Amino acid sequence: MSKHLIEFTDISKSYDGSLVLDELNLYIRENEFLTLLGPSGCGKTTTLRLLGGFETPDKGRIHFDGADITDLPANERKLNTVFQKYSLFPHMSIAENIAFGLKIRKKSKSYIEDKIKYALKLVNLDGFERRSVDSLSGGQQQRIAIARAIVKEPKVLLLDEPLGALDLKLRQNMQYELMRLKEELGITFVYVTHDQEEALMMSDTIVVMNQGYIQQIGTPEMIYNEPENAFVADFIGHSNILDGTMLEDRLVEILGVRLPCVDEGFGQNRPVDVVIRPEDVELVSPAEGCMEGTVTSLIFKGVHYELDVMANGYEWLVHTTKHIPEGTKVGILVTPFNIQIMRKPESSDEKAVEVDV
C-alpha cells in the first residue's frame, strides 16, 4: 500500500478563463480505492479527465509509475475509464464492445473470446455476448462498461460517477459489486462521486474537493469524525455548523451560551466554526439543557426521527429515537467531547472552504 503509483504535481487547469484546478498536489497509492468527493464544479471530474488523458493541464506534471505522462495521449495510457454515461458503442454488440480494446492490441481470437467470457462472468452477465446495447438496463450497461475497461488489464481503473444514473436500490447493489471487483482484480480504483455515503462506504482514501482546492485527504473515519473545516463537515453529513468564539482553552461561546469543550490551542477570543452532529444533540427537559428551544418539525426517518429545534435564533438539526411532537419545549444538551471546533478560513487561499453548497 505504500508505493505512490500516481502523482499530481502543481496541476492547474482553467476553462475559458475560470480556474477549475489551482496548484493541485495529490498522490495515489498502488491498490488503493481513492475517491474524489465534492459538489459539482469542484474539479473532481477534471482531475479524473486529466488522469485519463482527455485534458491537458495548463501547468504542472502528472507521473504514473515513475514516468511523466502529462503529454501522453489517452490511447497510450495504461489506465481505463468507466464513463458516467456508460458510453457503450451503440452500433456494436456486447461482445464487440468488450473486444474493442483487445482487437486494437491485435490479440488472438481465442484470447479475446476467453477474455469476454471471463469479464462477463466477473460482472455477473454471463451469456450476454450477442445482446445489443439497447436491450440492456442502465445497471447492466454499466457492468458492460466496466467489463470493457477491465479486459484491458489496466493498472488503474478510473470511474466517473458510474452509479450516478442508477436508482437507489441498484446503486447500493453496484456499490457492493464494485468493492468485490476491486478485491478480485487487486488494482487501483480512482472513483469520482458527489455522494458522500457512497464515498464513506467504498473508499480507502477520500479526497474532499471544493472550487478547485483539496479540502481534506484522509480515511473515511477521519473525514467523518474529524472534518478539518466547515465545508468538509457540512458536505460529509447534515451537521449543525455555528459561528462561535473560542474564549479560552476548553471554553467556547455559541448563540450567547458558554459551553465547555475539549479543544485547546486556538488562542483567546478567536472566531471559530463549531460543528455538532445531529446525532450528538441530546434533547432533555427545558430546565436541564444549556439552552431552551421549541420543536418546529418532526419527520420519521425509519431508524430515527429527524427534528428541527429552534433555540436561541438557530434551527438545530437533531436525530433522536424518541417521538417528540411539534411545539414541545425542550432543552438542548451537548457533551464537551461532541463539540468539534474548527479554525475559520483566514487567507485568501483558503476562502474556497467557505460553505456554499
Added chain:
Amino acid sequence: MYKLRQQFLAGPYLIWIVGFILLPLLMIVYYAFTGSDGSFTLEYIAAAFTSETNRRSIALSLELGLICTLICLVLAYPVAMILNGMHLKNQGFVVFLFMLPMWMNFMLRILAWKLLLSKNGVINSVLASLGLGRVSIINTPAAVVLGMVYDFLPFMLLPIYNAMTRIRTDWIEAAKDLGAGSVTIFFRIIVPLTASGIISGIVMVFVPSLTSFAISQVLGGGHVLLIGNVIEQNFMQGAQWNAGSGLSFVLMIFVIASMAVFGMIDRDGEGTAIW
C-alpha cells in the same frame, strides 16, 4: 366512434392520392405495355435495353450518377466532420450558410454554372486575361457532373451532418480510452455511426442525378444524353408516348432498385429538417 370520425379527415387526401398519384402511375404502366394501337406489347420495355440510344443513355446516366454521388460524398463528409468538430457558438448559422445555396432556384444554379463555364464565360475570361488560354468544359459530361455536384451537394451534407451531431463525444473518448488511434476511431466509430446519414445522402444524390434531364440539357448542350433527356425527347419532341412510358417505367424500376440496394432510408425527415 371518435376515432372513426377523425379518420374521415384523411378522406380528401386519399381521394387526392388515387386521382393524382396512383392513376397517373397506372397511365405510365398502361402506355409502357401497349403499342400505338392499344394492344399489349413488351416492345417498349425491351426497347429500353435493345435500342442503341437507350442503352447508351442508361449506361451514361448510371456512370455520371455514380461519379456525382462519389464526388459529393468525398466533398461533403469532411465538411460535416469539420463543422461538427468546431465548437462555435453560432454553429447553426454556419450550417445554414452551407445549406443556403440549396434554397436557390434550381434553374438559377444551373444558369450560374453555364455563365461560368461558357466559351466566353467567366472562367475563360479570367484565364484569358491572365494569358493562360482557355478550357472547354461546357457541353461535356464533365460540365454536367459539375452542375450536378453543385446542385446536389447539400443533399449529401445535411443527412451526414445530422448523423454526425448525434455522435456523443464520450463515445470518442471511450474509444480513445480503450487504445484507439484516430484512424481506428474514424473507421470503427465515426463511419459506422454515420452510416444511416451516408445512405440517406447517397440516395438523395444518386436518384436525382440518375433522373435529371435539365442539367444535362443546359450544361451538356444536347451532347450529353441521359435517360431523362431521351424520355423528354420522346414526349416533347417525338410524341412517342409508348416509348417514353416504357423508358420511364424502366427508370422507375431503377430508382426502386437503387433504393433497395442502398437499404431502406430512415424516414424521420432527416433530409427535410432545415426549418
Added chain:
Amino acid sequence: MVKKSLQRLYLFLIFVFLYLPIIVLIVLSFNNSRTRVVWGGFTFDWYISCFQDEKIMSAFLTTIQITFLSALISTAIGTLAAFGISAMKKRGQTICLGATNIPLLNADIVTGISMMLLFVRFMDLGFMTVLAAHITFSIPYVILNVLPKLKAVNRSTYEAALDLGATPLYAFYRVTWPEIRPGVFSGFMMAITMSLDDFSITYFTKGPGVNTLSTMLYTELRKGIKPELYALSTILFFIVLIVLLLGNIRPQRKAQQL
C-alpha cells in the same frame, strides 16, 4: 494548429465553390455590358428592363400564384390528412404513409410525365394542371411535418379540456393547435420552397403560354443568357435569403420570450 488551419481552408474552399457562382451572378447583374462578361461599368439597367420584360413578369406572377395557392391547399389537405392518419390503426397508417412517400421517392420526371398522361385525357394543360401537380408533390412534406407533432401531442390534455367543459372545437383550438402549429408552419414553408424550386414536374404539366420562373428560365437558357436574368437571379436570391432568415429567427425569438 496546422490541422485546424487546414480544416478552415477546406471549409473556405467548399464555401467558395458554393457561393462563387451566386456572387458572379450578382456582380454581373450590375455590369454595364450586354454580351461580354468583362466589367463595363455599374448600371441598374438590367433591373429596370427586367421589370419591363413581359415574359419575366408574367412568369414571376404565375410563380407567386402557383406557389401560394398550392402551399395553402396542400397545407390544408395535408394537415387534415395527418389528423386522419394519426387516428388510423397501424395497418392503415403504413399504407397511407407508403402512398405519401411515392412522390417523395419517385423521380420528378416520372411523376411529371405520369400526371401529364392523365391530365391530357380530361383537360388542356395549363395553370390548373400545374397547380394540381404542385399540390400533389407538396402534400407529403406537410404530412411529414405535422404527423410527428400530432403524435407528440398529449391526448390526455385534450380530453382533460373536454372534461373541464370545453367544446371539442374550443379544446382543439386551445390545446391541440398550439402544439402542432410549428409543424403546420414548417410544412407550409417546405411546400413553398418545393414549389418555388420545382422545374421538372412543372415542365411536363404546363401548357403553352403558361410559365413559372423555372420553366421560363429553361427556355431562355437554351437560347442564350440575357443579362436581365442576372438581375432576376439577384432579386430571387435576396428574397429567399430574407424568407429563410425570418423563418430561422422566428423560433429563436419565441425561445427568448419564454
